Amino acid sequence: MIRLLDFVFSLLGLVCGSPVLLAIYLIGLADTGSPLFRQERVGRNKKAFVLVKFRTMSVDTASVASHLASTSSITKLGAFLRRTKLDELPQLWNVLKGDMSLVGPRPGLFNQEELIKERDAKSVFTVRPGITGLAQVSNIDMSTPLLLAETDAKMIQNMSLKNYFIYILKTVTGSGSGDRVKN
Template sequence: MLIVIYLIGMFDTRAPLFRQVRVGRYQQPFTLVKFRTMKPDTASVPSHLADANAITPFGKFLRRTKLDELPQLWNVLKGDMSLVGPRPGLATQVELTEARSLLGVYDVRPGITGLAQIKGIDMSTPQLLAKVDRTMLTTLSVPQYFSYIFKTVSGAGAGDAVSK
């Protein structure tokens, strides 16, 4: 499936993989890998600040199905991320970084999915996001861990919001 998406992405954007430096465990930077959903010349900003017109037709499909997240399995294998945890933000998202730091959210690896994603909370509300991340970390159990994965795969949450 990864190869098929990659090949379709070559026709869609000519650069199917997207790499972006994100804030990881202990606030250490790492390079996150995803399938590209926006035009290659789109500014490197949080999704909720990006222009919705920058999303390609194939990118809309990838976002809706959450298939754009599949390359992050490489980040999981490398140890930069976990399957479940707080979504990694950008270093430029100072308010989010500060709120998460105060709540100890950076004591764990960021994740591909988590409670905030299931609830549809994106990075446009940094204080709320940090609180939900902390709640997830303090209440996380093995059954919840797998339920977050199952809910994400089955379509819970809206994905990353973009500007209209």
């Protein structure tokens, strides 16, 4: 049922949101020259997939978790996209393809070995990663791997249609601060 909802909502989001997606893409061309950001992430069963987002940092920023990146690398457009969570919209394509779900653990990078170890121990990789979830609406980011893995496991154990919609609603209404970036 959740996969069907993911498919329908992501398709509707891409179709209905296409004017917004196009506008952000065009503004992003002027901002960085490369508005889309693609990065290999750890997916379900630890299988690699390419996550797509709107670029929020300068093109030459190192490929590290957000909490390890410097705020000076965030562009003006990027700051707006992060604050409004619009940088996440292209991930609807990942959801449509089945690489991700709307709700699930945020996909990490392969170089986040401590997080991978903690998530593996708690069977977090048995589900599709998501655009949002319990950790995101609770202001828990990837800088605390054990807490994040525990929160992800709790979300997975308690996942229901009701919680699926609660996490989406909380995200849309602005709960959670998104990925922190060091100053």
